Amino acid sequence: MPDQASPLPHSVCVVIPMYNSADSIEQTLASLAGQTRLPDHVIVIDDGSTDDGPQRVKDFAAPFRLTLLHQANEGQASARNHGLRHTEETFVAFLDADDTWYPQKLEQQLALYDELNRQGRPVGLIDCYVLNDYGDGRRQVEKRRKNGWHFYDFIHANVVNGVSSVLARRDVIMQLGGFDASLRYSEDRFMWARVAEHWEIHTVPQVLLQRRVNSGNITSQPTKYYPQKIRFIEVYLARYGEQLSKQQRIDFVLGNHTDFLNLFSRRAEHAQVIGVYRRMLEYSWQTLIFANGKPTLRYLYACARSLRKTTASTTAH
Structure with a gap:
């Protein structure tokens, strides 16, 4: 070409x-x-x-x-x-x-x-x-x-x-x-x-x-852009999935989701962190050890914070 x-x-x-x-x-x-x-x-x-x-x-x-x-x-x-x-x-x-x-x-x-x-x-x-x-x-x-x-x-x-x-x-x-x-x-x-x-x-x-x-960047609006990231993953794999190795496909998918998991974590949007992580885990068990286990640690922290919030709300009522 x-x-x-x-x-x-x-x-x-x-x-x-x-x-x-x-x-x-x-x-x-x-x-x-x-x-x-x-x-x-x-x-x-x-x-x-x-x-x-x-x-x-x-x-x-x-x-x-x-x-x-x-x-x-x-x-x-x-x-x-x-x-x-x-x-x-x-x-x-x-x-x-x-x-x-x-x-x-x-x-x-x-x-x-x-x-x-x-x-x-x-x-x-x-x-x-x-x-x-x-x-x-x-x-x-x-x-x-x-x-x-x-x-x-x-x-x-x-x-x-x-x-x-x-x-x-x-x-x-x-x-x-x-x-x-x-x-x-x-x-x-x-x-x-x-x-x-x-x-x-x-x-x-x-x-x-x-x-x-500025304020329109994904850093401040990850919820708006995350579905578009998922669409990008689908389009990329539809074109290049067959010429990538299995490990390259896993790295690509988990890496793209991790970008947003990290953003949601920094914004303390714990439900979103949990949702992204579970989507990653459905794709590959390697989510558990991906990026030196940092997404897993963020997920566990989000679970703990969500549980604490639920417990506090139940106690208040």
């Missing part, structure tokens, strides 16, 4: 899904206008916004071609696909409407691609390090570095540092049919895994993106 990349010069289109992002979209677009290598085309897809974000896009004085598209609210995967259908550039970069790029983001990624291309490497995607800026003031750098074939790494985690960090060959994304619009969560991980199945993934080892992590 890999083929040799097109020769220079390159062109770049940035695809931005937007939903009620009036408070951030201008800053996001400004970070594109400040690039040392300007994008050739920027497409903003209004995903059914009810605020004045679309008008702010129309009013933005862009030093690049700027296109605004509209659709009913169908989620980020659908919005990105809508934008992709209007691209024709060599590369496509993805950017969320509340994230911002550092000035050399595109320049550095294109330079790395050119160097790897000269070496004959079948590169499909390049990301960069990411600074996560949390609403409570915390900051954390995502710096997973990739330098080749990484398909099996996606069994354990999404090893791409963030959607907004990605610069990908357009022909690669289009050949794969874009994002799976049936997914409302982890659609990016599934997309990058599909890229990694046939092409190399590389990283510019510099922080070139600042990502805002």
Whole structure:
């Protein structure tokens, strides 16, 4: 499936899904206008916004071609696909409407691609390090570095540092049919895994993106997103289950459930912890020892807290 990349010069289109992002979209677009290598085309897809974000896009004085598209609210995967259908550039970069790029983001990624291309490497995607800026003031750098074939790494985690960090060959994304619009969560991980199945993934080892992590993130709404995680597990296994070993399938399923078990545990949502753990145990007995037994300890703690709460309630009555 890999083929040799097109020769220079390159062109770049940035695809931005937007939903009620009036408070951030201008800053996001400004970070594109400040690039040392300007994008050739920027497409903003209004995903059914009810605020004045679309008008702010129309009013933005862009030093690049700027296109605004509209659709009913169908989620980020659908919005990105809508934008992709209007691209024709060599590369496509993805950017969320509340994230911002550092000035050399595109320049550095294109330079790395050119160097790897000269070496004959079948590169499909390049990301960069990411600074996560949390609403409570915390900051954390995502710096997973990739330098080749990484398909099996996606069994354990999404090893791409963030959607907004990605610069990908357009022909690669289009050949794969874009994002799976049936997914409302982890659609990016599934997309990058599909890229990694046939092409190399590389990283510019510099922080070139600042990502805002707000109240809509899964950390604050795990109950909303957990059913979507289950859907992702089903879709991933339907596509790749047969080519994974039994142990790889177990690691994939238990690892994805554990992500949410940990979130529920930190939020003291004990009934949810118990429910996730039992779902894991139904899949494999290895749940008992998975991740050095930490999910089991969290489950036992949740059971104890739930029992204590039930006992206290019974005593009070």
